[in-house]
Amino acid sequence: MKVQNETKNQHYVSQVEQRLNTSTPKSPKESQKIYSFKILDRESYSIEMEGGKAKSIEKNLSLHDLFTFDVETKKVRNNFESIFGEYESKIETHTISLLKKLNENNNDIKEELLSLFVLKLLNTFRNPYCIKKTLNTVGKAGMHKPLGGDLAQIFQKVEQGNKPHQKWICTQLGITQTEYVDWLRTLFILLMRTDENQTNLLEQVVKSLYEENSHLINVFVFYYEDELKEGGVLLSDRGFSIPVPSDEVLAYNFNLSSKAFITYVFTDLDNSAPDGTPQSVIDAYKCTQKSVSVKIIKNNLEALSTYNRHTVYQSFERVYCSSKVAYGL
Secondary structure, three states, X not given: OOOEEOOOEEEOOOHHHHHOOOOOOOOOHHHXXXXXXXXXXXXXXXXXXXXXXXXXXXHOOEEEOOOEXXXXXXXXXXXXXXXXXXXXXXXXXHHHHHHHHHHOOOOOOHHHHHHHHHHHXXXXXXXXXXXXXXXXXXXXXXXXXXXXXXXXXXXXXHHHOOOOOHHHHHHHHOOOHHHHHHHHHHHHHHHOOOOOOOOOHHHHHHHHHHHOOOEEEEEEEEEOOOOOOOOEOOEEOOOOEOOOOOOOEEEEEEEEEOOEEEEEEEEEHHHHOOOOOOHHHHHHHHOOOOOOEEEEEEOOHHHHHHHHHHHHHHOOOEEEEOOOOEOOO
């Protein structure tokens, strides 16, 4: 598990995802920019572009040493940047592949959909504005620890390493220092691999969601072939939004690019069955062979308006876009 590097400016929404929403796609990667909007009133979906021009992606949606759990020297630190980098490269690959297939009317996209859900779910757990939510959802994982070897040594640094930035980070995010360390512990346990060829806990969680008989799985890919002349698809500073707040379903909206977003819906069969449905009928349906239902929806502007409004309402304080205008606000 590679944790040592010199990266201090650490992105919580990856540069890869921001570049898929860049306002300057023809510029070199290091020069690409994105428009930033401050949320003025989430109830009325009121936002305002900041600075009158696009911001540099290299310095956007990042905090110094956010994921650093041990500073060894002025340059060398231990953090999760290299591990995140492995996932981020896959986000770019799978997103480009998915969008290419959609453009070619190729519906063989289930591999991309599963992989992207793993990558996007990780983003919700690593987002600093979701720390309390992450601890409430998967925080118990951080109560475990490796029993020995290199992983145990790294975990000790996660718990007790030199973190001169810790107090400042906690003040910025409005969390306690205990919550911060618990979050780092949880990320470590989710990401660590006892063997290079084994899946980690994060991947096991997603696999169980996909294979759990008690769930129906529906995926909706919203894709806009034509250039959006009146505004684009928003990217949240939290990295996701929830389209259906309900105990019966687990649902996520994720930005894919300036022209696409995706919705995953996991429906609990026990809770969603009509009143009076015999349990034997529900159990029999659980045992049937089920596949992921995928629906591709092109150029639905009403859906884009709803998505953008959800994004504004549920973001922490900012949203981002390739365009100076977000559609439907």
